[in-house]
Amino acid sequence: MPRTLYALIPREGRPANDALLGNFLEYVDDRRFQLYPAQESAILELFDEKNVILNTPTGSGKSLVAAALHFKALAQGKRSIYTCPIKALVNEKWLALCREFGPENVGLSTGDASVNRDAPILCCTAEILANIALRQDPEANLQEVIIDEFH
DSSP: OOOOTGGGSOSSSOOOHHHHHHHHHHHHHHTTOOOOHHHHHHHHHHHTTOOOOOOOOTTSSHHHHHHHHHHHHHHTTOOEEEEESOHHHHHHHHHHHHHHHOGGGEEEEOSSOEESTTSSEEEEEHHHHHHHHHHHGGGGOOOEEEEOSOO
């Protein structure tokens, strides 16, 4: 059985981006994924501390790019947030991220439900994210954000 992303997070110190990129690419190899050029480029940019806007068709692997950012953030002690306006998609992503990173590391907040809200990875609706940003401003702990399904 292939290892989860959580299993590939170094347990000692604060790992450098290059080491984390190597671990993430090991995950890709374990799963026998073949990265598309857009995925490869986006992942390299993220591990180079750059912002990325990935506008590719459905089924082109944006979720794997998002997983790379969650992986990097968790390994470096940062908080990452997945958000979209659709509750069903937020719930679906929460379940998927729980499988990869463990339920203790992933929270959910949709307005209808809240589970482990202070977890290092948070899945929430766009409305919840906007409320967090507006209410908490600099203390919001919004370091890495993946915004999905915005048109």
